[in-house]
Amino acid sequence: MFKTGKVKYLGITAAALLVIAPTVAPVFTATSAERGIVQAATTTALPDSAIFLTWTDAAENYPNVLTWNNETKQLEATNASNLIPVTNARASSEKVLGLDYYTVTGVNGQKYYVRQSETGPGIMSTVYDNVPAYTDSAFDTPTGKYVAKNGTSLKYDQIAVDAAGKITGYHVSRDTANGDVANSWLQAEAVKATGAILKNSYIKINDLSNYGLKDTGTKVTVDGNLFVVNPNGIYTAVPRSWTSDTTTKIQTAIHNGEITGPLATYIIDDGSQVYGFTYNGTVYFIRTNAANLLLSETPTTPTQILDVNAVNGTVTTKRDLTPLYRYALTTHGTGKVTTDGKADATGTYVTDYKTTLTYDQVAGSYGNDGKFNVVAYHIVKGDASGKASDLWVKAGDVNATTQYNYAENVKGTVTATADANVYGDIDFNHKIDTLKVGKGQNFEYTQVIKDSLNGSIVGYARKAGKTWTYVKAANFKEVVPEEQVDTEKLPTGTAVYSDNKAATIYSDAATTKDTDTKLSTSVDEWSAFEVAKDADGNITAYRLSKDQWVKAADIQVQKDLDGVFTTSAGVTLREPDGTVSGAIKADGDYKVYAVRYINGKQALRLGNDSQWVYAVQGDFYPA
Structure with a gap:
């Protein structure tokens, strides 16, 4: 499936390129603009989670930093030939064979895996006697303490780096066995460090x-x-x-x-x-x-009417000073409450983090999707926490710790994978002996039953007359209508790009049948023969070989390219769809920004997105 490049690369020296590049004529206004400095957009949004890893290339790290072997389909320990040091590398999360890993791609292009459970404080050992400790990472102020012996092992939990990214020191963990230098800094030249650690995460x-x-x-x-x-x-x-x-x-x-x-x-x-x-x-x-x-x-959202269910359980506070609230019954019947949006009049708070509270009611509302969203828990009278007794706490301020089943209004159909029992209650305690759902039979439901702790579906329910019946989800599979997609052939010669990522390969155009294989990470450019489109005409997948489809989200139709293109006046300029947009006005050397395929031919972008030329109409010199 590999598609080789068609751009003409000439054997031109780096010195010659330095001569050519500055003489590129600024023919296109857009080209001149793209050469400017791009300023980052100003934003005040709070960031999501971020994980950064640091490790050295010491042999002690070989067992902890792993790589994927495509032949054995296993993760293997690194060695001296493929492990490189990493400093403050942003990591992604990935599950491999049921275990959670952080992944980092090194400057050598190698993807590394580190078990999430194995990150944390690293280990270092001194390389000479009487290593001095410092109060700060600038190493300006000695503490007056020393690590007396060469080879002493200590734990570190932070690193210091200079402007070039070079590690300059290590912070000794507070719980290290060598108490004299705990919570101080040692210079990098005085120690040999190992271990993968979280840094600035x-x-x-x-x-x-x-x-x-x-x-x-x-x-x-x-x-x-x-x-x-x-x-x-x-x-x-x-x-x-x-x-x-x-x-x-x-x-x-x-x-x-x-x-x-x-x-x-x-x-x-x-x-x-x-x-x-x-x-x-x-x-x-x-x-x-x-x-x-x-x-x-700060001021809260307007008053809203909520549904209340009598449910018993416990929650724990997520932080110190968790606020408590009053709720008042409405005048149009029981079973409803209205939030007044204000803290308790006395300013009552649950003082400590991880305080356990016992509740006897949950308040929430059904969304447009039929799901019940818990907004608050009512704390029982006489609760051991004292201050929270007979008050309410917001769901966002606590973690639920007691499991119970609850229903959400969702319609669908499931098929029994084996003969299944039918129950008369939401907790599946009372089996109805006279009812069964045979293997292969469908069960049309109007509610899904979920676990309160993790939200997973544990059952399905439907109502006949006044009677509800329930079945366990473990005995059923969802009936999913096969997705219909249209396919369309691409011009011969078309190629796309995977950015060297291991995208999942599917055997069908709807990308519902995983082949348990992935694209090679050593290849970036792939031949493409067909596209799949949804009902709105959006491309959803590309066929790269017989019965081998990859989701469009994992594919790029163009990629950045840096270099110089020498061409002649009169050469046609095109839109990305091949429509003619103009022509080159003068012979010369032009800055190249990107590459893609148009009408099955490799094309280069010389200016804005309306200024593409076929690569065969000139000579390309890489930067």
């Missing part, structure tokens, strides 16, 4: 859309508690040199109630929780336990 816990930050009346302590999130996602401690400027302004903004959201909670890689917020267009983190720091509730 953060995991988003939940959004706090109706909250802001305030203080107790005394300004928040920001020293050691404040971090700035860089545009690439990495967070770093706010430098001490800022303390007279930025940190003072943030202290004042919190004191004046100017940090009004959006807010979100995160866990950072030292295990502590932080609030994320924006100030003057920049994202900051501040530790939730910073001295004098409190949450304040």
Whole structure:
């Protein structure tokens, strides 16, 4: 399925390219614009989770940093020939053979896998006697403590890097066995480090859309508690040199109630929780336990009427100072409540993180999709927490810890994979002996039954007259109508790009039948013979060989290309669909921005998206 390139590459020296490139004539206005510096868009959106990994190429890391073997279909330990050091590399999450891994692609193009359970503090050992410890990563202030012996093993939980990305030091973990130097810094030249660690990583816990930050009346302590999130996602401690400027302004903004959201909670890689917020267009983190720091509730959404179900269980608070609420019954019957949108009149809060609360009611509403969304839990009278007794807590502020089954109004059909029992209750405790669903028979349902803890479907229900009947999901499979797609042949010679990603290959145009094979990561350009389209005419998949389809989301029809194209006046310019848009006005050398296939022929973009030429109509010199 590999499609070789057709662009003409001449054996031109790098020195010659340096001569040619500056003489490219700015024929197209769009070309000149594209050569300018692109400025990042300003945004105040809070980031999602981000994971960054760091490791060295020491032999001790071979068992922990793995690569995929296409022949054995297994992950294998690395070795001296293929493991390279990685510093602050952004990682993705991937499940392989049922286990969770972080993945990073190195500068050598190799994809590496690290078990998520094996990330964390690394191990280092000293390489000479009397290694000095420092209070800071700039190594300006010695602590007066030393690691006395060569070969001493210590744990580290942070690294310091310079502007070029070179590791300059390691932070000794607070729980290291060598207590004299715990929570201090050692210079990189004094130790040999191993282990894959999370560096500047953060995991988003939940959004706090109706909250802001305030203080107790005394300004928040920001020293050691404040971090700035860089545009690439990495967070770093706010430098001490800022303390007279930025940190003072943030202290004042919190004191004046100017940090009004959006807010979100995160866990950072030292295990502590932080609030994320924006100030003057920049994202900051501040530790939730910073001295004098409190949450304040901003105006909430208008009053809404909710359905209430009598359900017993427990929840645990997600953070300190979880607010409590009053709810009042409406005048048009029981079973409904209306939120007043305000905290309890006395300002009542559950003080501590992970406090267990017992509830006897849940309040929520049905969405347009028929799903029941829990909004709040009613805490029972006399609850052990004391303050929460007979009050309500928002679902977003707690984690459910007690399992129960609940119903959502969803219609569909399932088919029995084996003879299945029928039950008269939502918890499947009372089997109806006179009813069965035989293997292969359909069960049309009007509700799905879900597990309260993880939301997974555990059963289906339907009503005949006044009687509800229930079946377990484990004995059924969903009847899914086969998706209908139209296919259309592509011009002979067409190729597409996979960006060297292992995209899943399907045997059908609807991409519903996984072949359990993937595209090779060593190949980027592939021949394409057909496309599949949905009812709206959108391309959903490409056929790259017989019965081998890949989703359009995993394919690119063009990719960036950098170089110079020498061509002549009169050569036709085209749109991406092949429509003629003009012609080259003068002989010369033109800047190349991208490559794609048009009418089955390789084409190069010389300016904007209406300025494509066939590659055979000139000579291409790569940058």
